[in-house]
Amino acid sequence: MERQGRIVAINGPVVRARGLAGFAMREMVEVGPLRLLGEVIRQEGDEAILQVFEDTQGLLPGEPVVGLGEPLSVTLGPGLVGAILDGIGRPLGALMKKSGPFLGRGGGLEQLDEDRNWEIFPQVTKGDIVTAGTLLATVKETPLVEHRLLLPPDMEGEVLEVLPQGFHDGRASLLRLRDGFGRERVLPLMQRWPVRRARPVRQRLLPEEPLLTGQRVIDGYFPIARGGVAAIPGGFGTGKTVTQHQLAKWSDAQLVVYIGCGERGNEMTQVLEEFPSLEDPKTGRPLMERTILIANTSNMPVAAREASIYTGLTIAEYFRDMGYDVALMADSTSRWAEALREISGRLEEIPAEEGFPAYLPSRLAEFYERAGRVTTMGGERGSVTLIGAVSPPGGDFTEPVTRHTKRFIRCFWALERDLASARHYPAISWMNSYSEYAAEVRPWFESHIDPRWGSVQDEVRRLLSEDERVQQVIQLVGEDVLPDEQRLVALVASIIKIGFLQQGAFGPDAFCPPAKTFAIMELIVHFYRRARDLVAKDVPLRLIREAKEVEALYRLREISVADLASFEEIRLKLESRLERIGTERLAVGRDRR
Missing domain, CATH: 2.40.50.100 (RNA polymerase II/Efflux pump adaptor protein, barrel-sandwich hybrid domain)
Known part of the structure; x- marks a missing residue:
């Protein structure tokens, strides 16, 4: 028997209906003669509040509301990989064939092609x-x-x-x-699964293996573990979307789910045009053969934007259960939070900070806690790594979404406007960012890349931290009055920032394997230690700085991945030059005596 109610009021995507006493919370419904898809989000006796995932323009009081008997669910099965879906899991290609370039409404379109x-x-x-x-x-x-x-x-x-x-x-x-x-x-x-319910697992595992991203500032400085959670906050123009594109292209996840959640249409168009033509660096095959795109731009219905996050998560968990390592990119969680705010306002709920609903922290927690590296119900090992972009207004990291997100993530890649303005990309701040996974994944790097990984990484961290203090002194009194020991720190930190932390999104340096990342780090640290010894023997830093072999350190990132042997050649030339500088200086000292 069909369960049916009637619309009594319409407020944008929020609809009030009567005769829904027998409906369940979160049950999917079809609204109006066009069968617009929605769900029950509040029940008040015989009346219920619905949020509709499509444009409600033209709906009228008295029109029917029909229950579908299941919560908002996504169809799971063959045909997902390589698909481009909207926020509630419908294929955009099929929607275009049905209604043309402007998306139509309603109609109950199947999420996967059952005829294939x-x-x-x-x-x-x-x-x-x-x-x-x-x-x-x-x-x-x-x-x-x-x-x-x-x-x-x-x-x-x-x-x-x-x-x-x-x-x-x-x-x-x-x-x-x-x-x-x-x-x-x-x-x-083809199976159905409620998008707001996490798929069960047998056991959660410790985050001991890194997700290799091919980005030096991440792998070498702020690593993320498989099954980890990270946030990329930054103001407009700092490179959030490009950074997520890089992670989607080059990370060693076996499958990528990219959610364009409330972003501008031109940015999502770039993704849709670029990804099908990209080549997977490991296999040479098209990247779309291991990618799923969910497009819900800022001009699409706001309720579907709120649901798009859960649609992507459920698909990611589905492939995780097969034993795959899945990376999920959400761009951006701020737009998702704004959708929560708009719907909360139409429900006339009491607002909290900056108009966001009081349950914003719990919704963020529900989202990020579904990440993890697990033993699946079938005994396989898989993972879902969540990387969410955050768009704080004006780059203010104290606003509610950024502040609450920091409570639930362990990796914070803060994008800095000054770095972006100086064309330093990725504009990830080495002072304001952090990764709590660094100590946990260090044994993996030391066993698979080089036993010295941890000590070299610590030295790079120490140099950049010490350089921050040195730069404060330089701004006050200038560099000329500093002792050579501190000027050497500033020199090496400059090499680290330009020759190591900078990395273009295009060209041969777009992807950097961990072996090359370590080779650059180790050679810079080796130079620092040798130069420090010479400075301690009263060799002027000027002689070291002017050596052309030192200038080559700024261009280490330009060395091809296939030509890593040239690092040893550069090391030998640098060692020879520093040895010659030390010997000549020692000879000058003897002559003076």
Whole structure:
């Protein structure tokens, strides 16, 4: 029997309806004759408040509201990888075919193409006992991703029938089984999962392995672990979106989910145009063969923007359960928080700081806590790494979204306007950023890259920290009055900032493997230690600074990844030059005596 109510009031995306006493909280509904998709967000006896994920223009009081009997859910199955979806999981390509370049409304469009055929390779047979997370079948979805069809967490039992190997469409039934109560259950090829409910796992693991990003300032200075959480806050023009693009392109995640949440349409257009033409650095295949894009720009309905975060998270968890390492980029969580604020205002809730709802911190916590490196229900190891951009108005890091986000993340890559204005990219501040994962992933770098990784990294940190104090003195009295020991620190810090921390988003230096990252760090630290010894023997810093071999340190980042052997050549030339400077200075000292 169809459950139906009637609209009594409309306030933008918020609709009040009557006759919904039998509806459940968070239940999906279809609103009006166009069947606009929405959900129940508050119940007041016979009346309920709905938020509608589409434009409500033209809705009228008295029009019907029909319950769908399930919470807001996303369809999971083959066809997700390489897809471009809207905030509630509908494919934009199919929407364009249906309504043209301007998105139409309503109509109940399927989230995945059920007419498309997939070659299914069963992994179980009749009579097998299967439990939650058991691998049932595989599909070669793209050349880079094997789609693994798993038994859902709420099913177990004896296999009675399994789909034979071959090509089948999305309407096929993958499995029929008998559960422990003797009931027969059928599992469709395409599954549904509520987006606001985290998928269960067997065990959460410690964040001991780094997510390699190919960005020196991150891998070498502020690393993030697989399954970690990070924020990229910065004002307009500081490079948040470009930094997230770099992470999506070059990180060693096996799958990338990129959510354009409330960003400007031109930025999202750049992503949609650029990603299909990008080449995966590890395989040479198109990057879209391991990427899922969710586009919900600032001119799309605000309620769908609020839902887009959860849609992307659920898809990321689905692939994590297959044993993949997934990186999720949310650009930006500030726009998502603004959607919460707008809906909260229309609900006439009492506002908290700067108009945001009082439950903003708990919503941020719910979002970030769904990250993690886990043992899945099927016994595999997978991870979801969350990287959220934050857009504080005017670059003010004390505003509520940035401040509350810092409570729930362990990696903070603060973008600095002064660095961006000086064309220093990525504009990640080495003084205001931090990573609590650095100590946890250090053993991995020391065992896989070089045992000296930790000591060299500590020396780089110390030099930049000491340089901050030296620069304060220089601003007061000038550099000429400083002793050579402090001027050497300023020189080496300048080399670190230009030759190591700077990295272009385009060209051969866009991706830097950890071996090259360490080689640059180690060579700069080696130079500092040798120069420090010479300065301690009264060798003037001027003689060291003027050496052309020292100038080469500023250009270390230009060395090709395929030519890492040239670092040893530069080291030998530098060592020879410093030795010659020391010997000549010692000879001059003897002559004077």
